Amino acid sequence: MNTPLLSVRNLSTRFRTERGTVRAVDNVSFDVAPGETLAIVGESGSGKSVTALSILRLIPDPPGKIESGEILFDGKDLLKLDDEGIRAIRGDRIAMIFQEPMSSLNPALTVGLQVGEPINLHRKTVWAKALDKAAELLGKVRIPDGRSRLGSYPHQYSGGMRQRVMIAMALACQPRLIIADEPTTALDVTVQAQILALLKELTRETNSAMILITHDLGVVARYADRVAVMYGGRIVETAPARQLYKTPRHPYTRGLMASVPRLDGDTERPLVPIEGQPPDLASLPPGCPFAPRCKDVTERCRIERPPLFESGPSHLSACFYHERLAA
Amino acid sequence: MQAYIIRRLLALIPTLFFASVIVFVTVRMIPGDVIDLMLSQNDIAAAKMGREQLEKALGFDTPMWIQYGKWVGNILLHGDFGRSLWQNTPVGEQLMARLPITFELGLMALFFGLLIAIPIGVYSAVRQDSGGDYVARSFSILMLAVPSFWIGTMVMVFPSIWWGWSPPMQFVSFTADPLGNLSQMITPAIILGFSLSALTMRLTRTMMLEVLRQDFIRTAWAKGLGENLVVMRHALRNALIPVVTLIGLQAPLLIGGAVIMEQIFVIPGMGLLLLDAVSQRDYPIITGVFLIVGVAVMVINLLVDLSYGLLDPKVRYR
Numbered sequence: 265m266n267t268p269l270l271s272v273r274n275l276s277t278r279f280r281t282e283r284g285t286v287r288a289v290d291n292v293s294f295d296v297a298p299g300e301t302l303a304i305v306g307e308s309g310s311g312k313s314v315t316a317l318s319i320l321r322l323i324p325d326p327p328g329k330i331e332s333g334e335i336l337f338d339g340k341d342l343l344k345l346d347d348e349g350i351r352a353i354r355g356d357r358i359a360m361i362f363q364e365p366m367s368s369l370n371p372a373l374t375v376g377l378q379v380g381e382p383i384n385l386h387r388k389t390v391w392a393k394a395l396d397k398a399a400e401l402l403g404k405v406r407i408p409d410g411r412s413r414l415g416s417y418p419h420q421y422s423g424g425m426r427q428r429v430m431i432a433m434a435l436a437c438q439p440r441l442i443i444a445d446e447p448t449t450a451l452d453v454t455v456q457a458q459i460l461a462l463l464k465e466l467t468r469e470t471n472s473a474m475i476l477i478t479h480d481l482g483v484v485a486r487y488a489d490r491v492a493v494m495y496g497g498r499i500v501e502t503a504p505a506r507q508l509y510k511t512p513r514h515p516y517t518r519g520l521m522a523s524v525p526r527l528d529g530d531t532e533r534p535l536v537p538i539e540g541q542p543p544d545l546a547s548l549p550p551g552c553p554f555a556p557r558c559k560d561v562t563e564r565c566r567i568e569r570p571p572l573f574e575s576g577p578s579h580l581s582a583c584f585y586h587e588r589l590a591a
Numbered sequence: 592m593q594a595y596i597i598r599r600l601l602a603l604i605p606t607l608f609f610a611s612v613i614v615f616v617t618v619r620m621i622p623g624d625v626i627d628l629m630l631s632q633n634d635i636a637a638a639k640m641g642r643e644q645l646e647k648a649l650g651f652d653t654p655m656w657i658q659y660g661k662w663v664g665n666i667l668l669h670g671d672f673g674r675s676l677w678q679n680t681p682v683g684e685q686l687m688a689r690l691p692i693t694f695e696l697g698l699m700a701l702f703f704g705l706l707i708a709i710p711i712g713v714y715s716a717v718r719q720d721s722g723g724d725y726v727a728r729s730f731s732i733l734m735l736a737v738p739s740f741w742i743g744t745m746v747m748v749f750p751s752i753w754w755g756w757s758p759p760m761q762f763v764s765f766t767a768d769p770l771g772n773l774s775q776m777i778t779p780a781i782i783l784g785f786s787l788s789a790l791t792m793r794l795t796r797t798m799m800l801e802v803l804r805q806d807f808i809r810t811a812w813a814k815g816l817g818e819n820l821v822v823m824r825h826a827l828r829n830a831l832i833p834v835v836t837l838i839g840l841q842a843p844l845l846i847g848g849a850v851i852m853e854q855i856f857v858i859p860g861m862g863l864l865l866l867d868a869v870s871q872r873d874y875p876i877i878t879g880v881f882l883i884v885g886v887a888v889m890v891i892n893l894l895v896d897l898s899y900g901l902l903d904p905k906v907r908y909r
Contacts, residue, residue, distance in 0.1 A: 320813060322809060322812055322813055351815045351816070351817060352815065353815070354812070354813055354814060354815035355813060355814035355815035355816075356815055359813070359814075360810075360813040362806060362809070362810060362813075364806055367805060367806040367807060368806045368807055368809070368810045369807055369810065370807040370810070370811070370825050370829070371807070371829065371903075371904070371905065372828040372829050372902065372903065372904060373824070373825070373828070374904075381814060381816070382814045382815065385814065385815060385816060385820075386815060417904040417905070419904070419905050430810075433810075433814070
């Protein structure tokens with residue numbers, strides 16, 4: 265494997281809350297190769313969004329704080345950069361797409377300004393040229409008649425169109441890495457596929473890598489090269505997408521798959537929900553975070569925290585019984 | 592937009608009608624009417640005539656609704672606000688002479704008020720809970736609590752005691768001596784501006800804090816913008832919308848404050864005119880001033896509503 269574009273090592277991010285310190289991200293490590301799409305999957309509260317925000321140091325401090333770890337991007341540790349250094353990365357080398365297209369665009373500024381802004385900022389391009397580029401970008405994300413739409417405002421757009429604007433904004437400086445935090449969750453089902461296909465196509469065109477944060481395993485199957493499953497602030501399994509589908513090696517991943525309807529498989533197969541509640545990060549059990557909900561739990565799981573075991577070629581699983589699960 | 596403005600202006604008519612009736616009737620109901628006053632002041636002409644003749648000469652012998660009709664009719668048809676009961680000078684001329692002075696004072700006060708309130712409010716929000724924030728917030732509470740007439744009086748008294756300096760007293764008009772005029776207006780304008788700034792500052796701070804928590808601010812950070820651009824370009828515009836409303840609501844306060852400041856700093860504006868007129872029960876002047884003030888407040892609020900369109904693209908006037 266060639267050198268990774270992004271290499272996250274032992275990242276821990278905590279939040280101070282009224283109920284004590286919460287480790288939203290606990291000792292998380294993963295790599296993203298150039299041009300690769302990594303999906304981070306998990307329930308809400310699993311720490312996937314916090315991981316994404318930590319990479320660009322967008323965690324609101326206070327109450328949040330990146331406690332420890334390294335985030336190596338092109339060999340540079342983003343956590344060691346000064347404010348100016350990280351600002352030069354944001355929006356230029358690494359861009360972000362957020363979940364809520366309704367509230368993530370500024371209601372008082374024109375679409376043209378918002379899309380052209382990163383170009384004006386990072387490329388030191390004069391506004392007239394930046395707006396030309398913005399019109400071009402709007403065309404790329406299939407917003408017809410981009411030039412005449414530069415002066416329009418977000419409220420004049422539908423949700424899907426706004427997310428296209430967000431994508432245009434993210435692509436403005438041809439970033440090496442795009443972090444898409446649940447880019448389609450807030451959209452109509454019919455629009456979701458369009459947006460993801462567009463995102464995939466455009467990242468392929470510019471050979472950008474992508475981190476796709478989602479709770480939707482269906483999305484993962486189609487668009488990701490590799491998957492990291494997060495639970496309780498930790499990565500519990502990571503594998504190439506196909507392999508994860510074929511041979512999930514963690515009970516949580518299995519549970520997730522059993523609970524998602526699949527149109528391509530056996531439609532008679534009953535859906536099996538994962539019993540219990542997502543873990544409370546403020547009071548995680550000492551052992552495996554999934555232990556309270558796991559069907560195959562043993563005494564060891566409750567006491568000892570499982571590390572990530574090598575469970576196949578570039579396949580890691582944080583389950584003591586990952587080998588047994590392979591069967 | 593034009594249709595909207597015209598409709599808003601038409602809507603002023605009933606409001607003005609009710610306001611004028613209330614003003615017209617209530618000033619005449621203040622105990623101790625103008626006739627009593629004239630008779631008690633050993634006015635020679637008045638003494639000769641006696642109450643009934645005096646009432647007839649001044650036009651108070653007819654029912655009040657006829658007096659009102661005449662008054663309104665003269666304003667609408669001839670632009671005639673009537674004559675002063677004491678000096679027999681045309682009220683309209685006096686109003687026209689005084690209006691620009693009060694207008695200037697109000698505008699300057701508003702300017703200083705915003706100049707103080709918005710930068711401090713923004714700073715206070717961006718550096719929330721810092722030392723500067725606490726100082727700014729305490730200052731704004733102080734400005735709310737301390738009446739501007741007290742500050743005005745202090746400014747008149749203490750500098751003259753300590754340094755033998757006092758604000759210039761001889762009024763010069765702006766057209767005659769712009770600098771002299773401004774140097775005279777600036778002290779009351781700043782004092783008035785301070786008292787106006789208190790609420791505006793608080794609201795600016797609150798709104799900025801609210802806006803800075805929004806998702807689109809995170810988007811702005813994620814683009815790599817520096818703090819200045821995030822605050823000034825992305826946050827401030829959104830935060831100012833309610834602030835503008837507050838400015839409109841404070842317009843009557845501004846005019847009321849101007850009346851007091853004019854009295855303290857001897858500025859011959861509408862305030863001073865009104866004060867004299869009230870003590871002399873000079874009804875045409877009182878009603879005239881109130882009418883102008885009423886129109887001013889309504890026009891300011893119309894301008895405020897129109898300015899939403901500049902700040903908030905979602906607002907469209909139909």
